[in-house]
Amino acid sequence: MTRRALLVLVVALVALLTYPGAMLASFATRVTPAPATFRGPAGALPWLHVEHRAGQIPFIADEQGRMVLLHGATPASLLEFGPGNSPAYPLEPSAYENGRCPANKASSKYPPLCQADLAEMARLGFNLMRLPLSWSLLEPQRGSFNRTYLDRVAQIVDWARDQGIYVIVDMHQNGYSNYVGASDSSVDLGQYSGAPPWATITDGFASHVYQKQREVNPAVLEATTNFWYDRSGIQDEYLAALTVIAKRFRDDPVVVGYGIYNEPLIGWGLPPGYEDLLLFPFYRRAIDAITGAHDGLPCWSGFFMPAVCGYRDLGADDTRHLIFLDTGLLREVTDFPTHLPMPVSSYPNVVLALHAYTHFYTIDHLVPNLVSSSSYPWGGYDQSYSQAEHEARSMDAALFVSEFGSPPGDDSRLLASQVVEQDIHRVGFAFWTWKENGSGAWGVYAPPATSTDSSGCLRGNREQLLARAYPRATADTSLTFRYNGVDGSFQLRATGRRGDPPTVVYVPPEVNGSVTVSGGADGSTSDNADGSRIIVATPTGGRFNVYVSSAPPVLATC
Protein backbone atom coordinates (compact mmCIF):
# COMPACT_ATOMS: atom_id res chain seq x y z
CA MET A 1 0.00 0.00 0.00
CA THR A 2 2.81 2.38 0.93
CA ARG A 3 4.63 1.48 -2.28
CA ARG A 4 1.53 2.20 -4.34
CA ALA A 5 1.01 5.53 -2.64
CA LEU A 6 4.63 6.38 -3.28
CA LEU A 7 4.30 5.51 -6.97
CA VAL A 8 1.15 7.62 -7.28
CA LEU A 9 3.01 10.46 -5.60
CA VAL A 10 5.98 10.13 -7.96
CA VAL A 11 3.75 10.09 -11.06
CA ALA A 12 1.76 13.07 -9.80
CA LEU A 13 4.90 14.99 -8.93
CA VAL A 14 6.56 14.32 -12.29
CA ALA A 15 3.31 15.25 -14.05
CA LEU A 16 3.19 18.52 -12.19
CA LEU A 17 6.80 19.32 -13.05
CA THR A 18 6.57 18.48 -16.76
CA TYR A 19 4.17 18.84 -19.70
CA PRO A 20 0.95 17.97 -17.86
CA GLY A 21 1.68 20.75 -15.37
CA ALA A 22 2.73 23.15 -18.12
CA MET A 23 -0.45 22.52 -20.07
CA LEU A 24 -2.58 22.78 -16.96
CA ALA A 25 -1.13 26.20 -16.20
CA SER A 26 -1.39 27.23 -19.84
CA PHE A 27 -4.99 26.26 -20.47
CA ALA A 28 -6.07 27.56 -17.08
CA THR A 29 -5.27 31.02 -18.45
CA ARG A 30 -8.16 30.55 -20.91
CA VAL A 31 -10.68 30.30 -18.09
CA THR A 32 -9.05 32.73 -15.68
CA PRO A 33 -10.59 36.20 -15.81
CA ALA A 34 -8.15 38.66 -17.33
CA PRO A 35 -6.78 41.23 -14.92
CA ALA A 36 -8.83 44.39 -15.04
CA THR A 37 -7.28 46.66 -17.65
CA PHE A 38 -7.78 50.34 -18.09
CA ARG A 39 -6.08 52.65 -20.46
CA GLY A 40 -4.72 55.07 -17.93
CA PRO A 41 -4.37 58.82 -18.25
CA ALA A 42 -4.47 60.28 -21.74
CA GLY A 43 -1.16 61.33 -23.19
CA ALA A 44 0.48 62.60 -26.33
CA LEU A 45 -0.20 59.30 -28.08
CA PRO A 46 -3.22 57.03 -27.69
CA TRP A 47 -2.88 53.91 -25.58
CA LEU A 48 -2.50 50.76 -27.63
CA HIS A 49 -3.76 47.31 -26.68
CA VAL A 50 -4.19 43.87 -28.21
CA GLU A 51 -7.63 43.39 -29.71
CA HIS A 52 -9.09 39.88 -29.67
CA ARG A 53 -11.83 39.02 -32.16
CA ALA A 54 -13.33 35.63 -32.86
CA GLY A 55 -11.72 33.88 -35.81
CA GLN A 56 -8.94 36.42 -36.23
CA ILE A 57 -5.34 36.65 -35.18
CA PRO A 58 -5.20 39.14 -32.31
CA PHE A 59 -3.77 42.47 -33.38
CA ILE A 60 -2.31 45.65 -31.94
CA ALA A 61 -5.11 48.23 -31.84
CA ASP A 62 -5.83 51.79 -30.84
CA GLU A 63 -8.66 53.00 -28.62
CA GLN A 64 -11.07 52.96 -31.59
CA GLY A 65 -10.33 49.27 -32.15
CA ARG A 66 -8.41 49.96 -35.36
CA MET A 67 -5.48 47.75 -36.27
CA VAL A 68 -2.30 49.79 -35.82
CA LEU A 69 0.90 49.13 -37.73
CA LEU A 70 4.16 50.19 -36.13
CA HIS A 71 7.29 50.80 -38.18
CA GLY A 72 10.59 51.61 -36.56
CA ALA A 73 14.20 50.87 -35.79
CA THR A 74 16.40 49.84 -32.88
CA PRO A 75 19.13 52.15 -31.61
CA ALA A 76 21.46 50.11 -29.42
CA SER A 77 23.71 52.64 -27.73
CA LEU A 78 22.14 52.17 -24.31
CA LEU A 79 23.57 48.67 -24.18
CA GLU A 80 26.74 47.83 -22.31
CA PHE A 81 29.05 45.67 -24.36
CA GLY A 82 32.39 44.29 -23.23
CA PRO A 83 35.25 44.18 -22.70
CA GLY A 84 35.53 47.53 -20.94
CA ASN A 85 32.34 46.85 -19.01
CA SER A 86 31.21 50.42 -18.72
CA PRO A 87 28.70 52.51 -20.67
CA ALA A 88 30.21 53.94 -23.83
CA TYR A 89 28.40 57.26 -23.38
CA PRO A 90 27.23 59.25 -20.37
CA LEU A 91 24.09 57.98 -18.72
CA GLU A 92 23.30 61.33 -17.13
CA PRO A 93 20.48 63.02 -19.08
CA SER A 94 22.18 66.40 -18.58
CA ALA A 95 24.81 65.41 -21.16
CA TYR A 96 22.09 65.37 -23.81
CA GLU A 97 20.03 68.41 -22.85
CA ASN A 98 19.17 71.16 -25.33
CA GLY A 99 20.08 69.05 -28.34
CA ARG A 100 23.62 68.33 -27.17
CA CYS A 101 25.16 65.06 -28.27
CA PRO A 102 28.37 63.47 -26.96
CA ALA A 103 31.06 62.74 -29.51
CA ASN A 104 30.82 59.38 -31.16
CA LYS A 105 33.42 56.84 -30.05
CA ALA A 106 34.87 54.63 -32.72
CA SER A 107 35.65 52.13 -29.96
CA SER A 108 31.93 51.76 -29.29
CA LYS A 109 29.81 49.46 -31.39
CA TYR A 110 27.09 52.09 -31.66
CA PRO A 111 26.98 55.91 -31.87
CA PRO A 112 25.23 57.80 -29.06
CA LEU A 113 21.47 58.19 -29.21
CA CYS A 114 20.56 61.88 -29.22
CA GLN A 115 17.49 64.04 -29.69
CA ALA A 116 18.21 64.58 -33.39
CA ASP A 117 17.95 60.84 -33.95
CA LEU A 118 14.29 60.85 -33.02
CA ALA A 119 13.58 63.60 -35.55
CA GLU A 120 15.44 61.56 -38.17
CA MET A 121 13.33 58.51 -37.36
CA ALA A 122 10.11 60.51 -37.66
CA ARG A 123 11.35 61.85 -41.00
CA LEU A 124 11.49 58.25 -42.29
CA GLY A 125 7.90 57.68 -41.20
CA PHE A 126 8.81 55.63 -38.15
CA ASN A 127 6.22 55.66 -35.40
CA LEU A 128 8.10 53.23 -33.17
CA MET A 129 11.50 52.79 -31.59
CA ARG A 130 12.66 49.62 -29.88
CA LEU A 131 14.99 50.69 -27.12
CA PRO A 132 17.24 47.87 -25.85
CA LEU A 133 18.54 48.06 -22.27
CA SER A 134 21.24 46.11 -20.45
CA TRP A 135 20.36 44.39 -17.20
CA SER A 136 24.01 44.95 -16.21
CA LEU A 137 23.49 48.71 -16.28
CA LEU A 138 20.05 48.63 -14.71
CA GLU A 139 21.04 46.46 -11.74
CA PRO A 140 24.83 46.60 -11.48
CA GLN A 141 24.70 45.40 -7.86
CA ARG A 142 22.16 42.87 -6.78
CA GLY A 143 19.02 44.60 -5.52
CA SER A 144 20.34 48.06 -6.36
CA PHE A 145 18.80 49.74 -9.40
CA ASN A 146 20.42 52.51 -11.35
CA ARG A 147 17.95 55.42 -11.32
CA THR A 148 20.19 57.49 -13.60
CA TYR A 149 19.85 54.82 -16.27
CA LEU A 150 16.06 54.97 -15.97
CA ASP A 151 16.21 58.78 -16.11
CA ARG A 152 18.11 58.47 -19.36
CA VAL A 153 15.43 56.12 -20.73
CA ALA A 154 12.76 58.59 -19.61
CA GLN A 155 14.60 61.38 -21.44
CA ILE A 156 14.55 59.38 -24.66
CA VAL A 157 10.87 58.56 -24.16
CA ASP A 158 10.22 62.30 -23.87
CA TRP A 159 12.05 62.91 -27.16
CA ALA A 160 9.92 60.17 -28.73
CA ARG A 161 6.79 61.80 -27.35
CA ASP A 162 7.70 65.03 -29.13
CA GLN A 163 7.97 63.16 -32.43
CA GLY A 164 4.86 60.97 -32.04
CA ILE A 165 6.95 57.82 -31.75
CA TYR A 166 6.07 54.87 -29.51
CA VAL A 167 8.82 53.12 -27.55
CA ILE A 168 9.29 49.45 -26.74
CA VAL A 169 11.52 49.25 -23.69
CA ASP A 170 13.41 46.06 -24.37
CA MET A 171 15.42 44.05 -21.85
CA HIS A 172 18.19 42.92 -24.12
CA GLN A 173 21.01 40.44 -24.14
CA ASN A 174 23.48 39.06 -26.65
CA GLY A 175 25.28 35.88 -25.67
CA TYR A 176 23.83 36.20 -22.15
CA SER A 177 26.37 38.67 -20.75
CA ASN A 178 29.49 40.70 -21.38
CA TYR A 179 30.74 39.21 -18.10
CA VAL A 180 31.09 35.63 -19.36
CA GLY A 181 34.83 36.16 -19.65
CA ALA A 182 37.17 35.22 -22.47
CA SER A 183 39.33 32.13 -22.15
CA ASP A 184 41.05 32.90 -25.45
CA SER A 185 40.97 35.13 -28.50
CA SER A 186 37.99 33.31 -30.01
CA VAL A 187 35.73 35.43 -27.76
CA ASP A 188 35.07 39.04 -28.72
CA LEU A 189 33.34 40.47 -25.65
CA GLY A 190 32.46 43.51 -27.72
CA GLN A 191 29.65 41.35 -29.12
CA TYR A 192 28.24 40.39 -25.71
CA SER A 193 25.77 42.19 -23.47
CA GLY A 194 23.15 41.41 -20.86
CA ALA A 195 23.42 40.12 -17.33
CA PRO A 196 25.48 41.78 -14.60
CA PRO A 197 28.48 39.90 -13.20
CA TRP A 198 26.66 38.70 -10.07
CA ALA A 199 24.04 37.01 -12.30
CA THR A 200 26.55 35.39 -14.65
CA ILE A 201 27.21 31.95 -13.21
CA THR A 202 29.50 30.05 -15.56
CA ASP A 203 30.59 27.36 -13.07
CA GLY A 204 34.12 27.50 -14.40
CA PHE A 205 33.18 26.53 -17.96
CA ALA A 206 35.62 27.85 -20.52
CA SER A 207 34.51 30.87 -22.50
CA HIS A 208 35.50 29.76 -25.98
CA VAL A 209 33.55 30.32 -29.18
CA TYR A 210 32.91 27.37 -31.48
CA GLN A 211 31.87 27.58 -35.13
CA LYS A 212 32.38 31.38 -34.94
CA GLN A 213 28.96 31.66 -33.31
CA ARG A 214 28.84 33.92 -30.25
CA GLU A 215 26.26 31.74 -28.51
CA VAL A 216 28.10 28.44 -29.08
CA ASN A 217 30.25 29.01 -26.03
CA PRO A 218 30.23 26.65 -22.99
CA ALA A 219 30.35 29.54 -20.51
CA VAL A 220 27.40 31.22 -22.23
CA LEU A 221 25.41 28.00 -22.33
CA GLU A 222 26.07 27.29 -18.66
CA ALA A 223 25.23 30.82 -17.53
CA THR A 224 22.06 30.80 -19.63
CA THR A 225 20.99 27.44 -18.24
CA ASN A 226 21.56 28.70 -14.72
CA PHE A 227 19.27 31.61 -15.48
CA TRP A 228 16.44 29.39 -16.73
CA TYR A 229 16.76 27.21 -13.63
CA ASP A 230 16.81 30.29 -11.39
CA ARG A 231 20.12 29.44 -9.81
CA SER A 232 20.68 31.60 -6.73
CA GLY A 233 17.41 33.38 -7.44
CA ILE A 234 18.80 35.33 -10.42
CA GLN A 235 15.55 34.93 -12.35
CA ASP A 236 13.71 36.50 -9.40
CA GLU A 237 16.07 39.45 -9.61
CA TYR A 238 15.38 39.77 -13.33
CA LEU A 239 11.64 39.89 -12.66
CA ALA A 240 12.25 42.55 -10.03
CA ALA A 241 14.26 44.56 -12.58
CA LEU A 242 11.43 44.33 -15.11
CA THR A 243 9.03 45.55 -12.48
CA VAL A 244 11.22 48.54 -11.68
CA ILE A 245 10.89 49.57 -15.34
CA ALA A 246 7.13 48.98 -15.31
CA LYS A 247 6.69 51.07 -12.16
CA ARG A 248 8.55 53.94 -13.81
CA PHE A 249 6.51 53.94 -17.03
CA ARG A 250 3.16 52.50 -16.01
CA ASP A 251 1.24 55.71 -16.72
CA ASP A 252 2.97 56.60 -19.98
CA PRO A 253 1.27 55.59 -23.26
CA VAL A 254 4.35 56.58 -25.27
CA VAL A 255 5.98 53.45 -23.88
CA VAL A 256 3.92 51.02 -25.90
CA GLY A 257 5.22 48.01 -24.00
CA TYR A 258 8.08 45.96 -22.67
CA GLY A 259 10.27 43.37 -24.38
CA ILE A 260 10.82 40.73 -21.71
CA TYR A 261 13.94 38.98 -23.00
CA ASN A 262 15.78 39.29 -26.30
CA GLU A 263 16.47 36.17 -28.37
CA PRO A 264 16.24 33.61 -25.56
CA LEU A 265 19.02 31.09 -25.87
CA ILE A 266 18.33 27.45 -25.13
CA GLY A 267 21.43 26.84 -22.98
CA TRP A 268 22.07 23.14 -22.48
CA GLY A 269 18.36 22.35 -22.92
CA LEU A 270 16.50 20.64 -25.72
CA PRO A 271 13.43 21.66 -27.72
CA PRO A 272 10.52 21.60 -27.29
CA GLY A 273 10.85 21.17 -23.53
CA TYR A 274 13.06 24.23 -23.21
CA GLU A 275 10.42 26.57 -24.58
CA ASP A 276 7.37 24.85 -23.10
CA LEU A 277 8.77 24.07 -19.66
CA LEU A 278 11.23 26.92 -19.09
CA LEU A 279 10.94 29.89 -21.45
CA PHE A 280 7.23 30.48 -21.81
CA PRO A 281 6.50 29.69 -18.13
CA PHE A 282 9.17 32.31 -17.36
CA TYR A 283 7.28 34.74 -19.59
CA ARG A 284 4.08 33.92 -17.70
CA ARG A 285 5.79 34.70 -14.43
CA ALA A 286 7.14 37.97 -15.82
CA ILE A 287 3.59 38.99 -16.81
CA ASP A 288 2.35 37.94 -13.37
CA ALA A 289 5.02 40.09 -11.73
CA ILE A 290 4.31 43.17 -13.87
CA THR A 291 0.52 43.01 -14.15
CA GLY A 292 -0.57 40.97 -11.14
CA ALA A 293 -2.30 38.48 -13.43
CA HIS A 294 -1.90 35.58 -10.95
CA ASP A 295 -1.62 32.86 -13.60
CA GLY A 296 -0.01 29.56 -12.66
CA LEU A 297 0.05 28.04 -9.22
CA PRO A 298 1.37 29.98 -6.26
CA CYS A 299 4.88 28.62 -5.68
CA TRP A 300 8.08 29.35 -3.91
CA SER A 301 10.69 31.64 -5.43
CA GLY A 302 14.44 31.91 -5.17
CA PHE A 303 15.23 28.62 -6.87
CA PHE A 304 13.98 26.47 -9.75
CA MET A 305 10.30 27.03 -10.46
CA PRO A 306 8.59 24.40 -12.63
CA ALA A 307 6.33 25.32 -15.52
CA VAL A 308 3.18 25.14 -13.46
CA CYS A 309 4.36 27.93 -11.17
CA GLY A 310 3.10 31.47 -11.43
CA TYR A 311 4.63 34.45 -9.71
CA ARG A 312 3.56 36.97 -7.14
CA ASP A 313 2.44 40.48 -7.99
CA LEU A 314 5.47 42.71 -7.55
CA GLY A 315 3.34 45.81 -7.21
CA ALA A 316 3.67 47.57 -10.56
CA ASP A 317 0.02 46.76 -11.38
CA ASP A 318 0.74 47.73 -14.95
CA THR A 319 -2.24 46.47 -16.92
CA ARG A 320 -1.95 48.94 -19.76
CA HIS A 321 1.15 48.07 -21.71
CA LEU A 322 1.87 45.48 -24.36
CA ILE A 323 4.18 42.64 -23.39
CA PHE A 324 6.46 41.53 -26.22
CA LEU A 325 7.61 37.91 -26.00
CA ASP A 326 10.52 36.93 -28.23
CA THR A 327 10.43 33.46 -29.71
CA GLY A 328 13.31 31.18 -28.76
CA LEU A 329 16.57 31.58 -30.66
CA LEU A 330 16.16 28.12 -32.16
CA ARG A 331 12.99 29.30 -33.84
CA GLU A 332 14.94 32.19 -35.31
CA VAL A 333 17.48 29.88 -36.95
CA THR A 334 14.88 27.46 -38.30
CA ASP A 335 12.02 29.82 -39.25
CA PHE A 336 9.81 27.15 -37.75
CA PRO A 337 8.00 26.78 -34.42
CA THR A 338 10.18 24.69 -32.13
CA HIS A 339 7.60 24.08 -29.41
CA LEU A 340 3.86 23.65 -28.81
CA PRO A 341 2.44 27.17 -28.96
CA MET A 342 0.01 27.42 -26.05
CA PRO A 343 -1.64 30.37 -24.34
CA VAL A 344 0.79 32.10 -22.02
CA SER A 345 -1.26 34.35 -19.82
CA SER A 346 -4.73 35.59 -19.05
CA TYR A 347 -3.34 39.09 -19.58
CA PRO A 348 -4.74 40.16 -22.96
CA ASN A 349 -1.98 42.48 -24.20
CA VAL A 350 0.55 39.87 -25.25
CA VAL A 351 2.52 40.17 -28.49
CA LEU A 352 4.59 37.40 -30.04
CA ALA A 353 7.81 39.08 -31.16
CA LEU A 354 9.32 37.47 -34.21
CA HIS A 355 12.91 37.87 -35.33
CA ALA A 356 13.01 37.40 -39.09
CA TYR A 357 16.48 36.65 -40.44
CA THR A 358 15.72 34.23 -43.26
CA HIS A 359 18.84 33.26 -45.23
CA PHE A 360 21.10 35.08 -42.82
CA TYR A 361 20.69 33.59 -39.35
CA THR A 362 18.79 30.54 -40.56
CA ILE A 363 20.51 27.17 -40.71
CA ASP A 364 21.01 27.29 -44.47
CA HIS A 365 23.37 30.22 -43.94
CA LEU A 366 24.86 29.11 -40.63
CA VAL A 367 25.68 25.58 -41.79
CA PRO A 368 25.66 25.78 -45.58
CA ASN A 369 27.50 22.49 -45.88
CA LEU A 370 24.51 20.70 -44.38
CA VAL A 371 21.56 22.78 -45.59
CA SER A 372 21.42 24.71 -48.82
CA SER A 373 19.64 28.03 -49.25
CA SER A 374 17.86 26.69 -52.29
CA SER A 375 16.10 24.04 -50.25
CA TYR A 376 15.56 25.78 -46.91
CA PRO A 377 13.36 27.28 -45.58
CA TRP A 378 10.95 25.09 -47.49
CA GLY A 379 8.38 27.85 -47.69
CA GLY A 380 10.83 30.61 -48.57
CA TYR A 381 10.56 33.95 -46.81
CA ASP A 382 6.87 33.35 -46.20
CA GLN A 383 7.49 30.31 -44.00
CA SER A 384 8.53 32.27 -40.95
CA TYR A 385 5.58 34.66 -41.22
CA SER A 386 2.85 32.15 -41.97
CA GLN A 387 4.06 29.86 -39.19
CA ALA A 388 4.29 32.80 -36.82
CA GLU A 389 0.66 33.65 -37.56
CA HIS A 390 -0.29 30.12 -36.51
CA GLU A 391 1.81 30.45 -33.37
CA ALA A 392 0.32 33.81 -32.47
CA ARG A 393 -3.22 32.57 -32.97
CA SER A 394 -2.54 29.50 -30.78
CA MET A 395 -1.02 31.69 -28.10
CA ASP A 396 -3.85 34.23 -28.40
CA ALA A 397 -1.22 36.89 -29.02
CA ALA A 398 -0.70 39.61 -31.60
CA LEU A 399 2.28 39.38 -33.95
CA PHE A 400 5.11 41.84 -34.46
CA VAL A 401 8.55 41.62 -36.09
CA SER A 402 10.75 42.98 -33.33
CA GLU A 403 13.93 42.38 -35.32
CA PHE A 404 15.00 41.92 -38.88
CA GLY A 405 17.94 43.23 -40.84
CA SER A 406 20.81 42.25 -43.05
CA PRO A 407 24.15 43.44 -44.37
CA PRO A 408 23.51 46.43 -46.66
CA GLY A 409 24.92 44.57 -49.64
CA ASP A 410 22.07 42.08 -49.40
CA ASP A 411 19.27 44.64 -49.33
CA SER A 412 17.88 43.84 -52.75
CA ARG A 413 17.57 40.18 -51.79
CA LEU A 414 17.06 39.89 -48.02
CA LEU A 415 15.63 43.21 -46.93
CA ALA A 416 13.37 43.66 -49.94
CA SER A 417 11.90 40.19 -49.40
CA GLN A 418 11.23 40.81 -45.72
CA VAL A 419 9.33 44.06 -46.20
CA VAL A 420 7.16 42.45 -48.87
CA GLU A 421 6.21 39.71 -46.41
CA GLN A 422 5.46 42.29 -43.73
CA ASP A 423 3.03 44.06 -46.06
CA ILE A 424 1.39 40.77 -47.02
CA HIS A 425 0.99 39.66 -43.42
CA ARG A 426 0.04 43.14 -42.11
CA VAL A 427 2.70 43.08 -39.44
CA GLY A 428 4.78 45.93 -38.06
CA PHE A 429 8.54 45.95 -37.60
CA ALA A 430 11.54 47.24 -35.70
CA PHE A 431 14.60 47.21 -37.92
CA TRP A 432 17.97 46.15 -36.53
CA THR A 433 19.71 48.55 -36.24
CA TRP A 434 19.43 52.32 -36.33
CA LYS A 435 23.08 53.41 -36.50
CA GLU A 436 26.24 51.39 -36.08
CA ASN A 437 29.98 52.00 -36.14
CA GLY A 438 32.66 50.06 -37.92
CA SER A 439 32.96 47.92 -40.99
CA GLY A 440 30.11 45.51 -41.56
CA ALA A 441 27.66 47.89 -39.88
CA TRP A 442 23.98 47.16 -40.46
CA GLY A 443 22.53 50.56 -39.63
CA VAL A 444 19.89 52.49 -41.51
CA TYR A 445 22.67 55.05 -41.68
CA ALA A 446 26.17 54.29 -42.88
CA PRO A 447 29.00 54.36 -40.31
CA PRO A 448 30.36 57.85 -39.68
CA ALA A 449 33.21 59.04 -41.86
CA THR A 450 35.19 60.30 -38.90
CA SER A 451 35.33 58.90 -35.41
CA THR A 452 33.54 61.88 -33.87
CA ASP A 453 30.58 62.13 -36.25
CA SER A 454 27.40 60.63 -34.89
CA SER A 455 26.53 59.02 -38.17
CA GLY A 456 27.28 58.82 -41.82
CA CYS A 457 24.78 59.17 -44.63
CA LEU A 458 21.34 57.72 -44.73
CA ARG A 459 21.73 54.60 -46.85
CA GLY A 460 19.77 55.00 -50.06
CA ASN A 461 18.69 51.37 -50.32
CA ARG A 462 17.42 51.41 -46.78
CA GLU A 463 15.61 54.69 -47.20
CA GLN A 464 13.94 53.27 -50.29
CA LEU A 465 12.86 50.09 -48.52
CA LEU A 466 12.11 51.30 -44.98
CA ALA A 467 10.61 54.76 -45.52
CA ARG A 468 7.37 53.22 -46.70
CA ALA A 469 3.84 54.23 -47.45
CA TYR A 470 1.72 52.16 -45.07
CA PRO A 471 -1.60 52.18 -43.24
CA ARG A 472 -0.98 53.37 -39.71
CA ALA A 473 -4.49 52.59 -38.55
CA THR A 474 -7.45 50.83 -40.11
CA ALA A 475 -10.78 49.38 -39.08
CA ASP A 476 -10.51 46.69 -41.76
CA THR A 477 -8.21 44.01 -40.40
CA SER A 478 -8.42 42.07 -43.66
CA LEU A 479 -7.23 44.87 -45.88
CA THR A 480 -4.47 44.28 -48.40
CA PHE A 481 -1.78 46.76 -49.31
CA ARG A 482 1.50 46.88 -51.14
CA TYR A 483 4.14 49.57 -51.35
CA ASN A 484 6.66 49.41 -54.17
CA GLY A 485 9.86 51.12 -53.08
CA VAL A 486 11.27 51.11 -56.61
CA ASP A 487 8.57 53.10 -58.37
CA GLY A 488 7.00 54.70 -55.29
CA SER A 489 3.52 53.32 -55.95
CA PHE A 490 1.12 52.23 -53.24
CA GLN A 491 -2.14 50.32 -53.42
CA LEU A 492 -4.54 49.58 -50.59
CA ARG A 493 -7.82 47.70 -50.82
CA ALA A 494 -10.18 47.64 -47.88
CA THR A 495 -13.81 47.31 -46.94
CA GLY A 496 -15.72 49.45 -44.52
CA ARG A 497 -19.15 50.37 -43.26
CA ARG A 498 -20.46 53.88 -42.87
CA GLY A 499 -19.51 55.00 -39.39
CA ASP A 500 -16.33 52.93 -39.19
CA PRO A 501 -13.35 54.94 -38.03
CA PRO A 502 -11.12 56.11 -40.88
CA THR A 503 -8.16 54.32 -42.38
CA VAL A 504 -5.05 56.47 -42.03
CA VAL A 505 -2.21 56.04 -44.53
CA TYR A 506 1.21 57.58 -44.07
CA VAL A 507 3.10 58.61 -47.22
CA PRO A 508 6.78 59.49 -46.68
CA PRO A 509 8.42 62.57 -48.21
CA GLU A 510 10.25 60.31 -50.66
CA VAL A 511 6.98 59.40 -52.37
CA ASN A 512 5.63 61.95 -54.79
CA GLY A 513 2.88 60.20 -56.69
CA SER A 514 -0.63 61.59 -56.77
CA VAL A 515 -3.21 60.25 -54.33
CA THR A 516 -6.57 58.77 -55.29
CA VAL A 517 -9.20 57.48 -52.89
CA SER A 518 -11.98 55.66 -54.72
CA GLY A 519 -15.00 53.48 -53.95
CA GLY A 520 -16.79 53.49 -50.64
CA ALA A 521 -14.72 56.03 -48.77
CA ASP A 522 -14.29 59.77 -48.62
CA GLY A 523 -10.64 60.73 -48.88
CA SER A 524 -8.64 63.70 -47.73
CA THR A 525 -4.91 64.33 -47.81
CA SER A 526 -2.92 66.64 -45.58
CA ASP A 527 0.66 67.75 -46.00
CA ASN A 528 3.16 67.72 -43.17
CA ALA A 529 6.00 70.19 -42.76
CA ASP A 530 8.61 67.53 -43.58
CA GLY A 531 7.00 66.75 -46.94
CA SER A 532 5.19 63.61 -45.82
CA ARG A 533 1.47 63.23 -46.36
CA ILE A 534 -1.36 61.72 -44.39
CA ILE A 535 -4.28 60.20 -46.28
CA VAL A 536 -7.50 59.77 -44.34
CA ALA A 537 -10.06 57.47 -45.96
CA THR A 538 -13.39 57.55 -44.13
CA PRO A 539 -15.61 54.61 -45.10
CA THR A 540 -19.03 55.33 -46.53
CA GLY A 541 -19.87 51.68 -47.13
CA GLY A 542 -18.41 48.89 -49.26
CA ARG A 543 -15.01 48.45 -50.82
CA PHE A 544 -12.61 51.30 -51.19
CA ASN A 545 -9.15 51.81 -52.63
CA VAL A 546 -6.28 54.11 -51.84
CA TYR A 547 -3.75 54.59 -54.60
CA VAL A 548 -0.54 56.52 -54.83
CA SER A 549 0.60 56.64 -58.43
CA SER A 550 4.10 55.64 -59.42
CA ALA A 551 6.73 58.36 -59.44
CA PRO A 552 10.43 57.82 -58.82
CA PRO A 553 11.08 58.20 -55.08
CA VAL A 554 13.20 61.21 -54.22
CA LEU A 555 15.76 60.07 -51.68
CA ALA A 556 17.23 62.30 -49.02
CA THR A 557 20.44 60.33 -48.81
CA CYS A 558 23.62 62.36 -49.05
Next chain:
Amino acid sequence: MLGLLAMWFGVFAPFAILSATRSLVRIRASNGELGGAASATAGLIAGAIGLVVIVAGIGYWILAA
Protein backbone atom coordinates in the same frame (compact mmCIF):
# COMPACT_ATOMS: atom_id res chain seq x y z
CA MET B 1 10.85 4.91 -16.40
CA LEU B 2 9.45 5.17 -19.93
CA GLY B 3 6.19 6.44 -18.44
CA LEU B 4 7.93 9.20 -16.53
CA LEU B 5 9.96 10.14 -19.60
CA ALA B 6 6.72 10.29 -21.60
CA MET B 7 5.63 13.28 -19.56
CA TRP B 8 8.74 15.19 -20.68
CA PHE B 9 8.92 13.80 -24.18
CA GLY B 10 5.61 12.65 -25.60
CA VAL B 11 7.38 10.48 -28.14
CA PHE B 12 7.99 7.94 -25.36
CA ALA B 13 4.31 7.65 -24.51
CA PRO B 14 3.30 4.88 -26.94
CA PHE B 15 6.35 2.84 -25.93
CA ALA B 16 5.54 3.33 -22.24
CA ILE B 17 1.97 2.17 -22.76
CA LEU B 18 3.06 -0.82 -24.84
CA SER B 19 5.78 -1.83 -22.42
CA ALA B 20 3.56 -1.44 -19.34
CA THR B 21 0.68 -3.35 -20.90
CA ARG B 22 2.92 -6.27 -21.88
CA SER B 23 4.42 -6.32 -18.38
CA LEU B 24 0.99 -6.39 -16.75
CA VAL B 25 -0.13 -9.25 -18.98
CA ARG B 26 2.96 -11.26 -18.08
CA ILE B 27 2.58 -10.51 -14.38
CA ARG B 28 -1.03 -11.65 -14.36
CA ALA B 29 -0.20 -14.79 -16.34
CA SER B 30 2.55 -15.74 -13.90
CA ASN B 31 0.09 -16.58 -11.10
CA GLY B 32 2.01 -14.56 -8.59
CA GLU B 33 5.51 -15.56 -9.60
CA LEU B 34 6.28 -12.15 -11.08
CA GLY B 35 5.92 -8.93 -9.10
CA GLY B 36 5.99 -5.26 -10.08
CA ALA B 37 2.32 -4.79 -10.93
CA ALA B 38 2.26 -1.47 -9.15
CA SER B 39 5.26 -0.15 -11.08
CA ALA B 40 3.81 -1.35 -14.37
CA THR B 41 0.46 0.28 -13.56
CA ALA B 42 2.22 3.52 -12.69
CA GLY B 43 4.09 3.35 -15.99
CA LEU B 44 0.86 2.73 -17.85
CA ILE B 45 -0.86 5.67 -16.19
CA ALA B 46 2.13 7.95 -16.74
CA GLY B 47 2.37 6.88 -20.39
CA ALA B 48 -1.33 7.49 -20.85
CA ILE B 49 -1.02 10.95 -19.33
CA GLY B 50 1.94 11.67 -21.59
CA LEU B 51 -0.05 10.51 -24.63
CA VAL B 52 -3.11 12.55 -23.71
CA VAL B 53 -0.96 15.62 -23.18
CA ILE B 54 0.87 15.37 -26.48
CA VAL B 55 -2.32 14.63 -28.42
CA ALA B 56 -4.13 17.49 -26.67
CA GLY B 57 -1.20 19.84 -27.25
CA ILE B 58 -0.84 19.09 -30.93
CA GLY B 59 -4.62 18.99 -31.34
CA TYR B 60 -4.97 22.39 -29.74
CA TRP B 61 -2.25 23.81 -31.95
CA ILE B 62 -3.92 22.51 -35.10
CA LEU B 63 -7.40 23.63 -34.10
CA ALA B 64 -6.40 26.99 -32.65
CA ALA B 65 -4.09 27.87 -35.51
